[in-house]
Amino acid sequence: MALIAMEGIQERRRLPALLPKAEWMVLGLLVIFVAGLSFAPLLRLAIAAIAPAGVIDFGHVAELLWKKKVLTASTNTLVVAVLSTMLAMVLGTIAAALTVLTDMRFKTAWVFAFVLPLMIPPQVTALAWVQAFSPSSPVLGLLGLSLHDGGRHPLYSPGGIILLLGFYHAPLVFLTVRAALRRLPAELVEAARAAGATSWTLIFTIIMPLARAGLFAGAALAFVSSISNFGIQAMLGIPARYPTLITLIYQQMNSYGPSALADMAVLALLLSTLTIVGVAISGWLGQRNDVRVDGIGRSLEIRLGRWRPVVEAASWLFIVLTMALPLSALVATSLVTGFGQELSWKTLTLVNYANALVHQASIRNAFLTSLLLTSVTVVILMAVSLFMAYFIVWKRGPLVRMLHLFSELAYALPGIILAVAMILFFLKPLPVLGFSIYGTVWIILAAYLSSFLALALRPVLSGFAQVDRAMEEAAQVAGAGFLARMRDVVIPLVAPAAVAGGVMVFMSALNEIQVSILLVSSNARTIGPMVVFLEEGGSSTLAAAVGCLMIAAVLILMLVATRFSRHLPKGVIPWQN
Amino acid sequence: MADIVISDLSKMYGGKRVLDRVAMHIVDGEFIAVLGPSGCGKTTLLRLLAGFETPDEGTIQLGGRVVSSREANVPPEKRNIGIVFQNYALWPHMSVADNVGYALKIAGVNSQERLQRSREALSVVGMENLAERAPSDLSGGQRQRVALARCLAAKPSVMLLDEPLANLDVHLRAAMENEFVRFHRHTGATMVYITHDQSEAMALADRIAVIDRGRLVQFDRPRDLYREPQSEMVARFIGNGQVLPVRDVRPEAEAAIVSIFGKDHRVRARRSEQVRSSAKLSVHTSAMRLAQPGDDGFAGKVERVIYRGNHSQVDFIATADPALQLTLHAPADVAIPADDTIQVCIRDGWVIPAAA
Numbered sequence: 001m002a003l004i005a006m007e008g009i010q011e012r013r014r015l016p017a018l019l020p021k022a023e024w025m026v027l028g029l030l031v032i033f034v035a036g037l038s039f040a041p042l043l044r045l046a047i048a049a050i051a052p053a054g055v056i057d058f059g060h061v062a063e064l065l066w067k068k069k070v071l072t073a074s075t076n077t078l079v080v081a082v083l084s085t086m087l088a089m090v091l092g093t094i095a096a097a098l099t100v101l102t103d104m105r106f107k108t109a110w111v112f113a114f115v116l117p118l119m120i121p122p123q124v125t126a127l128a129w130v131q132a133f134s135p136s137s138p139v140l141g142l143l144g145l146s147l148h149d150g151g152r153h154p155l156y157s158p159g160g161i162i163l164l165l166g167f168y169h170a171p172l173v174f175l176t177v178r179a180a181l182r183r184l185p186a187e188l189v190e191a192a193r194a195a196g197a198t199s200w201t202l203i204f205t206i207i208m209p210l211a212r213a214g215l216f217a218g219a220a221l222a223f224v225s226s227i228s229n230f231g232i233q234a235m236l237g238i239p240a241r242y243p244t245l246i247t248l249i250y251q252q253m254n255s256y257g258p259s260a261l262a263d264m265a266v267l268a269l270l271l272s273t274l275t276i277v278g279v280a281i282s283g284w285l286g287q288r289n290d291v292r293v294d295g296i297g298r299s300l301e302i303r304l305g306r307w308r309p310v311v312e313a314a315s316w317l318f319i320v321l322t323m324a325l326p327l328s329a330l331v332a333t334s335l336v337t338g339f340g341q342e343l344s345w346k347t348l349t350l351v352n353y354a355n356a357l358v359h360q361a362s363i364r365n366a367f368l369t370s371l372l373l374t375s376v377t378v379v380i381l382m383a384v385s386l387f388m389a390y391f392i393v394w395k396r397g398p399l400v401r402m403l404h405l406f407s408e409l410a411y412a413l414p415g416i417i418l419a420v421a422m423i424l425f426f427l428k429p430l431p432v433l434g435f436s437i438y439g440t441v442w443i444i445l446a447a448y449l450s451s452f453l454a455l456a457l458r459p460v461l462s463g464f465a466q467v468d469r470a471m472e473e474a475a476q477v478a479g480a481g482f483l484a485r486m487r488d489v490v491i492p493l494v495a496p497a498a499v500a501g502g503v504m505v506f507m508s509a510l511n512e513i514q515v516s517i518l519l520v521s522s523n524a525r526t527i528g529p530m531v532v533f534l535e536e537g538g539s540s541t542l543a544a545a546v547g548c549l550m551i552a553a554v555l556i557l558m559l560v561a562t563r564f565s566r567h568l569p570k571g572v573i574p575w576q577n
Numbered sequence: 578m579a580d581i582v583i584s585d586l587s588k589m590y591g592g593k594r595v596l597d598r599v600a601m602h603i604v605d606g607e608f609i610a611v612l613g614p615s616g617c618g619k620t621t622l623l624r625l626l627a628g629f630e631t632p633d634e635g636t637i638q639l640g641g642r643v644v645s646s647r648e649a650n651v652p653p654e655k656r657n658i659g660i661v662f663q664n665y666a667l668w669p670h671m672s673v674a675d676n677v678g679y680a681l682k683i684a685g686v687n688s689q690e691r692l693q694r695s696r697e698a699l700s701v702v703g704m705e706n707l708a709e710r711a712p713s714d715l716s717g718g719q720r721q722r723v724a725l726a727r728c729l730a731a732k733p734s735v736m737l738l739d740e741p742l743a744n745l746d747v748h749l750r751a752a753m754e755n756e757f758v759r760f761h762r763h764t765g766a767t768m769v770y771i772t773h774d775q776s777e778a779m780a781l782a783d784r785i786a787v788i789d790r791g792r793l794v795q796f797d798r799p800r801d802l803y804r805e806p807q808s809e810m811v812a813r814f815i816g817n818g819q820v821l822p823v824r825d826v827r828p829e830a831e832a833a834i835v836s837i838f839g840k841d842h843r844v845r846a847r848r849s850e851q852v853r854s855s856a857k858l859s860v861h862t863s864a865m866r867l868a869q870p871g872d873d874g875f876a877g878k879v880e881r882v883i884y885r886g887n888h889s890q891v892d893f894i895a896t897a898d899p900a901l902q903l904t905l906h907a908p909a910d911v912a913i914p915a916d917d918t919i920q921v922c923i924r925d926g927w928v929i930p931a932a933a
Contacts, residue, residue, distance in 0.1 A: 468664060468666060470662045470663075470664060470666035471666050471668060473627075473629060473653070473660070473662070473666065474660065474662060474666040474667075474668070474727075475668075475679065476629075476652070476653040476654050477627060477653050477654070477656070477658055477659060477660045477733075478654075478679050478680035478683055478727075478731060479654045479655075479657075479680050479683045479684060479731070480654055480679075480683045481654055484683060488668075488679070489668055492668075492670045493668075493669070493670065
C-alpha cells in the first residue's frame with residue numbers, strides 16, 4: 001500500500017502544473033495591480049456612497065440627491081453634456097464626410113489641424129478662448145474688433161461651456177465616423193448609383209444611415225468626455241456661477257476637505273450613473289447597424305465642382321476661428337507683462353517663460369513633478385500592458401476579462417471620480433508600511449496608473465491581434481519558457497505598439513487635470529491644474545506662458561510619434577489621415 | 578526512443594467532441610501522415626501532441642512517459658518536439674541563423690557550437706548561404722526550408738508538420754515532398770505530418786491515419802488504405818474511390834463472388850468475410866473498363882465524356898440504379914457519344930467489411 005502511494009506521489013511530481021509557474025506569477029501580479037488600483041478603490045467608493053456607516057442607507061443618498069444644489073448641478077451637467085454632444089456630432093460628421101467622401105484638397109493638413117485641439121489640455125483651450133474673446137483681447141484688438149467693456153465675459157455662460165465642449169469633442173466624433181465611412185463597401189454605393197441616386201441622395205439615404213453606428217459610438221465618447229471635462233467646466237463654469245456636478249465636487253472638496261468625502265462619494269456615484277446611462281443610450285441608438293465589411297472599400301469621391309473653393313475656404317475658416325484665433329491670443333498674452341497689453345516689439349518679453357521655467361519654484365517643481373510622474377507611469381504601464389495584452393488576446397478566460405473590464409472602467413469614468421475613490425481608499429495608513437500616501441505624489445501616481453492603463457493597453461491589444469500566435473508557439477516548442485518567450489519573441493514584435501501606447505499616455509498624463517486636481521497638495525503639485533490656479537489667482541500672462549509650454553510639449557510628442565508611425569499598427573495615431 | 582502511444586484520446590470544445598477516443602501507436606522513426614477533411618480534428622490532434630491543449634480523456638505517452646492526461650500536461654517547451662507550422666512562423670526580427678539557433682540558445686549552448694550546428698542544419702536543407710538574411714527576404718519555399726532547419730537544429734525526438742505545403746505553389750510542392758523524404762531519411766526522427774491532401778500523404782508516409790469527424794477510421798500503410806479500405810468513407814476518400822452496392826456475397830479463400838447488378842464478379846475480400854445478402858464494394862477508376870465482346874458487364878448510360886489527352890473520362894450512371902454516378906477511363910481513341918448505353922465490367926474490387 002505504502003509503495004503504491006509513493007509511486008503515485010512521484011508520478012505527480014514529474015508532471016508540472018497546467019500553467020507554468022512564471023506565467024502564474026505574472027498573472028498574479030497583474031491581478032494585484034488591477035485589483036489594488038482600480039477594483040478596490042472603486043468598490044470602496046460605492047460602499048462609501050451607499051453604506052457610509054456600514055449599513056446600506058438609501059435614505060441618506062436620497063436626501064442628499066434631493067438638495068437644490070445637487071439637483072441644479074445635475075441638471076446643468078446634463079444640459080451641457082447633451083447639447084455639446086449634439087454640436088460635436090454635427091461638426092464631427094461634417095468634417096468626416098468632407099475628408100472621406102469629397103475631393104477637398106489638402107486633407108492631410110486639415111485633418112491634423114482639426115484633430116489637434118483634442119491633444120491640447122482642455123484647461124489651456126479654455127484659457128485661450130477666454131483670452132481671445134475678452135474685452136481686452138490682444139487678437140481682437142489687432143483685428144480692429146472689440147467687445148463691450150464691462151459686463152460679464154461672453155464665454156462665462158452655459159452657452160460658452162457648450163460651445164467649447166462641442167468644439168473640443170468634435171474630433172472624437174470625427175474619428176469614429178471617419179472610420180465607419182471608410183469601412184463602407186463600395187458595392188453598396190455603386191448599387192445605389194446604378195439605381196439612379198445622385199451624390200447627395202446617396203449621402204443621406206445610403207451612406208449616413210450606414211455610418212450611424214460610428215456616429216453614435218463617437219457621440220458616446222463625446223458625452224462621457226463632456227461630463228468629465230473638468231478643464232473647460234471649471235475655467236468657464238466657476239466664474240459664471242454655473243455649477244456642474246464635477247465643479248461642485250471640486251469646490252466642496254476644496255472647502256471641506258476629506259470630511260466631505262462621504263457626500264462626494266454619492267455625487268461621484270451619480271456622475272458615474274449619468275456616464276453609464278449616456279453610453280448605454282448611445283449604444284442603443286447606434287445598434288442594429290453593425291455593417292461589418294470585408295475587403296478594402298474603394299473610396300467614393302463626390303466632386304464638389306465649383307463649390308470646392310467655397311467648401312475649402314469655409315473649412316479653413318473654421319480652423320482659424322476655433323483654433324488659430326484662440327491659440328494666437330494665448331501666445332500673444334504669454335509674451336507681454338500685463339494682460340490686455342498690446343503686443344508690439346516694445347512690449348514683447350520672455351519674462352513669463354523665464355518665470356515659469358526658472359524663477360517660480362512652485363511652477364518649476366510642478367513641471368518636474370509632472371515629468372517625473374508621467375515618465376514613471378509610462379514605463380510601468382508599458383510593461384504592464386505588454387503582459388496584460390498577452391493574457392487578454394491569447395489566454396482569455398473570465399479572470400482576464402475582469403482585468404480588462406476594470407482597466408477600461410477606470411479610464412471611462414470621469415477622472416474626478418477616480419480621484420475621490422483614491423482618496424477614500426488611500427486616506428488611511430497603508431497596512432504594513434504604516435503611513436498614508438494621501439497628500440504625496442504617490443497617490444497621484446497610483447491614480448495615473450489606474451486611469452491610464454486602458455489607454456496604454458489599447459494599441460498593444462491591436463498589436464497582439466496582428467501577431468500570429470504561432471510565433472510564440474514556435475518559441476515554446478524550441479524550449480523557451482514564458483519569460484524567455486516574452487523577451488525574445490513576443491515583446492520585440494509588439495514593442496512598437498507599446499511605444500505608441502506609451503506616447504499616448506505621456507501626452508495625456510503630462511498635462512492631466514481631472515485626476516490630479518483633487519490629489520495635488522502643497523508638497524505635490526502637477527502642471528495640469530497649475531493653469532487653473534494661476535488664472536484664478538489673476539496671473540493671466542503667467543498662465544498663458546505655462547499653457548504655451550504645455551502645448552509645445554504636446555507638439556513635440558506628436559512629432560516624435562509621427563516619426564515612428566510607419567512602425568506602428570494602422571489606426572493607432574489618431575491625427576493621421 | 579520516441580514511440581508515441583495515444584490511448585483513448587478525447588477533446589471537447591463547447592460540449593462538442595472534436596476528437597473521439599483516438600488510439601494509435603507510432604513507432605520510433607516512423608513517418609506518419611494524419612489525413613482527413615478539414616475540420617475533422619487533425620489539427621486538434623497535433624496541438625494535443627505538442628502540448629498546447631490538454632485532453633479531456635485519455636493519455637499521450639512519449640518515449641514511455643505520460644506527457645498528456647486530464648490531470649497533468651507537460652508543457653510544449655519541456656517535450657523536446659519540433660513543429661513546422663503551416664505559415665512557417667519564422668521570427669521576423671531575427672536572421673535566418675538566429676531563427677535556426679534559437680532552441681540551442683535557450684538550451685544554453687555556447688555561441689560557437691550554436692553557429693556550427695545552425696550551419697549544419699541549414700546545409701541539410703541547402704540554405705547555408707542565406708544564413709544572414711532576414712526571413713522577409715526569402716521566398717515561400719526558402720522559408721519552408723528554414724522552418725525545417727530550425728526544427729532539425731533542436732534535434733527533437735518527434736517532429737510535427739502542420740500542412741507544411743498548403744501555402745506553396747503547386748510546382749514547389751513536388752520539390753518539397755522530395756525534400757521531406759530526404760530529410761526523414763537523414764534524421765531518422767519520428768515525423769507526424771498533418772494534411773488534408775491524400776496524394777501528399779500517400780507519397781510521403783509509411784503509414785496514414787485517416788480521421789473523420791474526430792474518430793480514427795483507419796491507420797494503415799498507403800497501399801492497404803488504397804486496396805483494402807475498412808469503411809466506405811476511406812474507400813471514397815482515398816484515390817477518388819467509388820463505392821458500388823453488391824448482393825449475394827459468397828466468400829472464397831481471400832476472395833468472394835459478388836453480384837454486381839445481377840452479374841457475378843470475383844473480387845477481393847478479407848479472409849473472415851461472411852456470407853451476406855448485400856455489401857459495399859470499393860472500386861477504383863482504373864479497375865473499371867468498357868466490356869469487350871464476350872465480357873459479362875453491367876449496363877450504364879453515358880452522361881458526359883471528357884477528353885483528357887491520354888484517355889477519355891467517361892461519367893455514367895448505372896442503368897439498374899440511376900442514382901449511382903460512376904466514372905471510368907476509356908481509351909482516348911474510342912468514340913463514345915453521350916446518352917449512349919455502354920457495358921461496363923469490373924476487373925478488381927474489395928468488399929468493404931461490415932461495420933463492427
